[in-house]
Amino acid sequence: MNRETDEIIYSRYIENRDEDDLRTLLERHRDSLTLFIYGIVRNMEDAEDIMIGAFATAASADSPFAGRSSFRTWLFGIARNLARKHLRRSRHIYGADTLDTAGAEEAEDELIKSESRRGLYDAMMDLPEDYRNAIYLAYFEDMSHEEIARIMHKTRKQVYNLIFRGKQSLKGLLEEQESADEKH
Amino acid sequence: MRSIDEQLREITVRSEEMRETRAVRRSRIIQCAAAVFCLAVLTALPALVMRVPVAQQDISWSEQFGSIVIIGPCIPYVIIGFVAFLLGISFTMLCIHVQKNKRSK
Numbered sequence: 703m704n705r706e707t708d709e710i711i712y713s714r715y716i717e718n719r720d721e722d723d724l725r726t727l728l729e730r731h732r733d734s735l736t737l738f739i740y741g742i743v744r745n746m747e748d749a750e751d752i753m754i755g756a757f758a759t760a761a762s763a764d765s766p767f768a769g770r771s772s773f774r775t776w777l778f779g780i781a782r783n784l785a786r787k788h789l790r791r792s793r794h795i796y797g798a799d800t801l802d803t804a805g806a807e808e809a810e811d812e813l814i815k816s817e818s819r820r821g822l823y824d825a826m827m828d829l830p831e832d833y834r835n836a837i838y839l840a841y842f843e844d845m846s847h848e849e850i851a852r853i854m855h856k857t858r859k860q861v862y863n864l865i866f867r868g869k870q871s872l873k874g875l876l877e878e879q880e881s882a883d884e885k886h
Numbered sequence: 887m888r889s890i891d892e893q894l895r896e897i898t899v900r901s902e903e904m905r906e907t908r909a910v911r912r913s914r915i916i917q918c919a920a921a922v923f924c925l926a927v928l929t930a931l932p933a934l935v936m937r938v939p940v941a942q943q944d945i946s947w948s949e950q951f952g953s954i955v956i957i958g959p960c961i962p963y964v965i966i967g968f969v970a971f972l973l974g975i976s977f978t979m980l981c982i983h984v985q986k987n988k989r990s991k
Contacts, residue, residue: 725894732893750887757893758900762908 708773716763724761731774732757734843735781741826741834742785752788756781775849778839782853825875833868840865921975928971 708727715723732753739756740749759780760773771779819842826834835854839845845853850861888896 721894721898724897725890728890728894728897732890736887746887750893754893754896755900757897758904761897761901762904764905 712760712773715761716765724757727773728757731777735777737823737842738778738835738838739781739785741838742782742831743788744827748788748792749785752781752784755784759784771849771852774843775845775852778843778845779853782835822872825872825879828875829868829871832864833871836861836864837868837872917979924971924975928968 708730711723711726714720715727735756736746736749736753739752740746743749743752756777760777823838823842826837829837832854836850839850839853840847847858847861847865850856851858854861854864856864
């Protein structure tokens with residue numbers, strides 16, 4: 703059976719406002735989007751809230767999707783902007799990052815089924831935000847450099863450099879982790 | 887994490903709120919633009935009228951425009967007309983505001 707593309711489902715939703723179409727899109731993207739946002743805001747409740755905000759922004763559009771990028775790229779771009787706005791606002795109000803580790807572990811268990819991916823995701827949390835986002839989008843979401851560049855508002859060359867340097871840093875972190883595990 | 891049904895409900899509610907906010911903002915912009923346009927027409931119309939050349943008179947069009955708007959026995963009519971226009975706009979906007987409040991209640 704041919705799977706309908708996101709763009710077709712989204713255009714149909716905008717025309718007919720059928721909730722089933724929105725549900726299909728939500729089922730396809732909510733987990734990956736929530737994880738991506740968590741990588742930015744580091745709080746699972748806020749990540750879920752921002753994910754809902756991103757979908758609401760997409761659902762509130764008046765005209766069918768006719769963008770230059772794919773629906774998924776567009777959605778991740780909206781989510782990133784909302785997440786960064788949220789970070790700026792919460793730093794201004796609270797003066798610090800609101801890290802939440804307790805709820806995050808449970809949610810990560812739910813969202814990342816594979817153990818090896820889970821280990822990689824945990825190691826990525828120690829990377830700087832740009833490296834983390836670029837690697838997540840490239841390896842967890844299988845996005846092209848062009849799509850990542852659109853989401854992160856960078857050039858393809860910059861994305862390439864971010865991924866390269868991110869992998870170097872990640873390799874160092876994983877090696878440190880391994881040697882620390884061996885000592886114990 | 888919330889269930890998919892709860893998330894879907896939240897998304898629908900928020901997207902409706904966003905659409906309503908956008909519609910209100912759009913109508914406010916249109917109202918302001920219409921008011922500015924009417925004011926501009928009211929101000930420019932005498933100037934446009936006075937561009938019709940009055941033969942054998944050595945008076946520039948801006949002076950003629952000034953004589954219509956500022957100098958001479960016409961000024962009370964101009965002021966009354968302007969005030970009536972502003973009153974009309976204010977009254978219309980007040981009625982719209984009252985109607986919106988009734989609808990929201």
